Amino acid sequence: xxxxxxxxxxxxxxxxxxxxxxxxxxxxxxxxxxxxxxxxxxxxxxxxxxxxxxxxxxxxxxxxxxxxxxxxxxxxxxxxxxxxxxxxxxxxxxxxxxxxxxxxxxxxxxxxxxxxxxxxxxxxxxxxxxxxxxxxxxxxxxxxxxxxxxxxxxxxxxxxxxxxxxxxxxxxxxxxxxxxxxxxxxxxxxxxxxxxxxxxxxxxxxxxxxxxxxxxxxxxxxxxxxxxxxxxxxxxxxxxxxxxxxxxxxxxxxxxxxxxxxxxxxxxxxxxxxxxxxxxxxxxxxxxxx
Numbered sequence: 001x002x003x004x005x006x007x008x009x010x011x012x013x014x015x016x017x018x019x020x021x022x023x024x025x026x027x028x029x030x031x032x033x034x035x036x037x038x039x040x041x042x043x044x045x046x047x048x049x050x051x052x053x054x055x056x057x058x059x060x061x062x063x064x065x066x067x068x069x070x071x072x073x074x075x076x077x078x079x080x081x082x083x084x085x086x087x088x089x090x091x092x093x094x095x096x097x098x099x100x101x102x103x104x105x106x107x108x109x110x111x112x113x114x115x116x117x118x119x120x121x122x123x124x125x126x127x128x129x130x131x132x133x134x135x136x137x138x139x140x141x142x143x144x145x146x147x148x149x150x151x152x153x154x155x156x157x158x159x160x161x162x163x164x165x166x167x168x169x170x171x172x173x174x175x176x177x178x179x180x181x182x183x184x185x186x187x188x189x190x191x192x193x194x195x196x197x198x199x200x201x202x203x204x205x206x207x208x209x210x211x212x213x214x215x216x217x218x219x220x221x222x223x224x225x226x227x228x229x230x231x232x233x234x235x236x237x238x239x240x241x242x243x244x245x246x247x248x249x250x251x252x253x254x255x256x257x258x259x260x261x262x263x264x265x266x267x268x269x270x271x272x273x274x275x276x277x278x279x280x281x282x283x284x285x286x287x288x289x290x
Contacts, residue, residue: 002240002262005068005106006285007040008277009212009270020278035063038281040070040106042268046098047072047111053097053152060101068106070210070266071098079113083126087143090129094141097152099134107163107188107210107266114169114198118178127164127185134160165190165210169198179203179253195219200250204257208264209239213280215271223276224284232267233287239263240289 011034017023021030034041043059045051059069074093077086098105108130131137138156165188182189182205189205192198194214213232215222224232238245242260267284269277 002242002264004236004240004265004267004288005038005040006265006267006281006288007038007042007269008034008272008281009042009268010044010272011041013272013275015273015275016278019275031059032062034278035067037278038285039066040068040266040268042070042072042109042270044072046093046096047075050074050093050096050148051098052150053100054150056097056100056152060104063104067104068266069101069104070106070109070268071101072109072111075111078110078116082116083122086126087129087140088145088147091140091143092145092148094131094137095144095148095151095154097150099137099141099154099156100152102157103160105134105160105162107165107208109165109167109190109210111167111190112169117170118168118172118175120177120181123178124181124185127181127187130162130164130185130187132162132186134158134162137162163188163206163208165206167192167212168201171199174199174201174250174252176253176255179205179251179255182206183258195222201252203251203253204239204244204263207260208266209236211236211265211267213267213269213271215276220271221273221276222271223274224271224280226283229280229284229287232284236265236267236288240265 011031025033077089131140138154141154167190186206188210189203191202191211195217197219214220216224216228235245242262269281271277
């Protein structure tokens with residue numbers, strides 16, 4: 001059966017204190033608190049810099065059984081190297097401790113800058129590098145270089161599937177060839193709702209659907225109305241059943257996704273600036289099956 005997970009993007013936001021978090025809650029306990037309200041959270045700090053192995057271990061310990069993290073991959077790969085000569089940086093990321101999340105490691109999110117255009121050969125080569133299970137990831141991680149100062153445990157425990165998703169922000173990706181490429185590599189395309197700021201493609205390309213809701217009217221700030229959440233819940237229920245919902249916005253390809261009886265859902269609210277994200281996530285969660 002399909003599993004639906006609704007959560008938040010990040011958890012450490014000063015404006016949330018006293019509104020979402022209890023007034024007297026110590027900062028060190030915020031993840032522990034948030035992970036009891038939601039069954040999934042995106043880790044954002046990994047986008048800006050490699051995290052210490054101790055951080056990955058602490059996040060694993062602080063969250064309950066059955067919890068899942070999505071992990072935002074380093075911008076060094078997506079924004080600075082722009083996918084060129086990235087095998088060693090990818091190994092460094094995997095060696096930093098991310099694999100110590102073990103069964104709590106959900107999809108890895110690769111977000112690209114608005115200035116990066118679709119280049120078929122470049123993306124094909126990059127997607128071919130991505131490990132699809134933890135054994136392959138560990139093998140690649142062991143090829144890290146001296147730029148990584150603190151290396152996580154690379155011994156592994158058991159082999160697990162790894163999922164990857166891509167969030168695009170340039171209109172050149174509205175190309176059927178791009179959708180075919182993602183489907184061939186079994187990589188998800190983020191359903192990104194960003195107040196019409198970036199392309200709003202909703203092609204299903206993998207065995208799951210990954211959503212990022214950045215704000216209905218004003219990016220990162222505005223909340224979602226009851227009507228908007230009702231519509232997102234309708235779409236999610238269709239995706240969960242392996243169907244293509246009606247009125248799902250723009251799709252780059254006319255070809256339907258491979259047939260499936262069900263699809264897992266990962267949905268993250270990123271409209272954090274006005275403390276909308278946690279409450280919108282709770283409201284959407286209440287509209288969906290457990």
